[in-house]
Amino acid sequence: MLRSIIDQSQYEITRLIATGGMGEVYEAKQLGFNGFQKKVAIKTLLEEHAKNDLFIEMFIQEAKLAATLIHENIIQIYQLGYTNEGYYIVMEYVEGVSLHGLLEHLKRFKKEMLPTNLAVFLCSKIARALAYAHSREDDFGRLLNVIHRDVCPNNIMITVEGQPKLADFGIARAQNIGSIMDKSTSKIFGKLPYMSPSQAKMKELDFHADIFGLGAVLFECLSGEPIRKVDSLETLLKMAENGEVDWSLLPEDLKPEIKNLLKNMLSDKKVYPDIDSLAQELEMYIYRDGYGPTIKSMQKYLQKEMSILYNRNKMAESSTIRKPTEMKKIQNMATLIIDQ
Numbered sequence: 001m002l003r004s005i006i007d008q009s010q011y012e013i014t015r016l017i018a019t020g021g022m023g024e025v026y027e028a029k030q031l032g033f034n035g036f037q038k039k040v041a042i043k044t045l046l047e048e049h050a051k052n053d054l055f056i057e058m059f060i061q062e063a064k065l066a067a068t069l070i071h072e073n074i075i076q077i078y079q080l081g082y083t084n085e086g087y088y089i090v091m092e093y094v095e096g097v098s099l100h101g102l103l104e105h106l107k108r109f110k111k112e113m114l115p116t117n118l119a120v121f122l123c124s125k126i127a128r129a130l131a132y133a134h135s136r137e138d139d140f141g142r143l144l145n146v147i148h149r150d151v152c153p154n155n156i157m158i159t160v161e162g163q164p165k166l167a168d169f170g171i172a173r174a175q176n177i178g179s180i181m182d183k184s185t186s187k188i189f190g191k192l193p194y195m196s197p198s199q200a201k202m203k204e205l206d207f208h209a210d211i212f213g214l215g216a217v218l219f220e221c222l223s224g225e226p227i228r229k230v231d232s233l234e235t236l237l238k239m240a241e242n243g244e245v246d247w248s249l250l251p252e253d254l255k256p257e258i259k260n261l262l263k264n265m266l267s268d269k270k271v272y273p274d275i276d277s278l279a280q281e282l283e284m285y286i287y288r289d290g291y292g293p294t295i296k297s298m299q300k301y302l303q304k305e306m307s308i309l310y311n312r313n314k315m316a317e318s319s320t321i322r323k324p325t326e327m328k329k330i331q332n333m334a335t336l337i338i339d340q
């Protein structure tokens with residue numbers, strides 16, 4: 001009976017959503033008995049990574065850990081699988097927009113960046129997600145030291161309901177290995193603006209790396225620019241190693257309280273004893289008058305500023321529905337690696 005339950009599950013790819021650093025992300029349908037369907041997202045691993053044993057080992061290890069994280073602000077991982085065409089991760093499908101997509105949209109079509117209150121709200125939710133992950137323990141009550149390591153606007157999504165969600169938990173560790181192996185690629189270039197000095201120097205990391213990443217995200221939400229804006233990989237790497245931030249990119253009328261908050265988040269002095277205290281500080285700022293932003297206010301904002309998200313017909317027209325190049329149909333008859 002249990003065997004047949006495993007063998008029945010099947011996925012059908014509906015469209016390619018995007019190509020990221022690790023591979024491709026597809027929208028898919030999980031098919032079940034008697035017409036049952038559930039929308040999921042499937043991330044496949046690029047062939048170039050799949051050849052590296054160390055990378056694969058790390059990828060599997062981290063996916064197993066990430067699968068145990070269940071939090072409203074974390075994109076949930078359902079399964080890690082394998083076919084003869086490669087590894088894939090099945091996860092919660094998010095109908096919405098990545099923070100990177102939203103910031104790009106605001107920069108291109110609107111005059112103003114994300115309102116301060118909403119930016120702080122978004123970061124407070126992600127801080128809570130990180131605090132939950134950082135405090136995870138194993139069965140013996142020992143801290144697992146889960147660190148995201150890749151908190152950036154690409155890895156934050158906002159659902160059409162206005163709920164911020166952090167993606168790619170654990171994947172960065174495997175990805176770091178890829179970057180160490182090939183430091184000259186544009187992959188590390190894109191990540192450098194969000195890296196703490198320790199991470200850029202490839203030192204042993206702790207949760208402060210995620211506080212720094214979140215600080216860089218808040219900075220970008222408010223300024224529309226990454227904390228370091230230079231064209232040369234060498235300069236960017238040096239700036240990251242030294243923890244340099246281009247403070248002149250921030251809007252001049254930014255409240256001093258927020259500027260202080262950013263300075264603390266982007267400091268290499270490890271100002272916060274844990275990310276819970278940061279989350280509390282962010283919440284105290286937005287709710288200082290007794291009430292403040294909620295997911296509803298975020299939803300209203302998206303409806304106003306990015307109405308295309310709520311118009312399914314327009315979305316369907318504007319998105320190129322491409323046939324996936326590989327892995328046309330991923331059948332779940334292969335190994336359920338997570339259970340091993």
Ligand SMILES: Nc1ncnc2c1ncn2[C@@H]1O[C@H](COP(=O)(O)OP(=O)(O)OP(=O)(O)O)[C@@H](O)[C@H]1O
Pocket residue numbers: 017018019020021022023024025041043075091092093094095097098154155167168
């Ligand atoms: N669970 C999901 N549901 C819906 N869309 C998703 C999901 N996960 C990712 N996406 C979309 O796919 C895009 C690519 O994601 P992916 O994680 O592969 O690349 P990335 O975040 O740009 O870079 P990196 O490889 O460094 O994480 C995201 O920007 C997002 O728009």
Ligand SMILES: [Mg+2]
Pocket residue numbers: 020154155167168
């Ligand atoms: Mg990602």
